[in-house]
Amino acid sequence: MTEVKRLDVGDTPPAFSLPNDSGSTTSLSDFAGKQVLVYFYPKANTPGCTKEACDFRDSLSNLNALDIAVVGISPDPVDKLVKFREDHELNFPLLSDEDKSVMTAWGAFGEKKNYGKIVQGVIRSTFLINADGTVGMAKYNVRATGHVERIVREITAA
Template identity: 55%
Template structure:
């Protein structure tokens, strides 16, 4: 199980491929807060709920100074389809070998259908403009997550 990040930790850097096959680095969000969320699999019910919730709340998050980035082990092609099917207007990044998820504490054992499995732990980490963790949640429930996050971040 990977070590979970805590408030004040430096956010591990990354460069991953987006849905268009282009590299996106955490450093591109320097001087801006960014919500980095990890999800297990595009087009599954929970992941679709969460992505669409971020989509529907994107303007208010951006107006409050937050960018949003989603990360999963899906291929860029799967991410492109997911983005297109649901009108997602924020970057989805491919972490096929889970290297970034491990570094961010979003990979490990979890319970699914009564069984312990190893995989992506639905997680959200908010990185401040200085590159440090401002907020971290692990094992989040997709339903209502963005509303709870907005409340935590004081986003109207």
């Protein structure tokens, strides 16, 4: 398996500017001076991705109370992200990375094991970007179920 370059705590993450589900563009620089959780997921409206997104939705008030915003990124086209947001009343921006360039730069796309086979795909990942623009937490190969609760627990324990 080819090793994917991964981000570590203290790294400066690659900048991005991607179309969002509201018809505009969201950039990492929009969150300068603030904390933001950036999470990468494989496909909108699939069971695992829906569970994870709804967990972020349901935890958003707790995260916002800690001055942390949330952004979800997938390779889905914008129209699918709009439907995903509407279907599940998601309350944070969903960004489209159709060419997977941002995912690749963040180490969230590449070879992974899926049901015992090596495939190219989205590596479900979550990053906390600190107010100073550095990576405060980098989690790769996370499970959709229970992931958000673990992240919130880890952030509040720090």
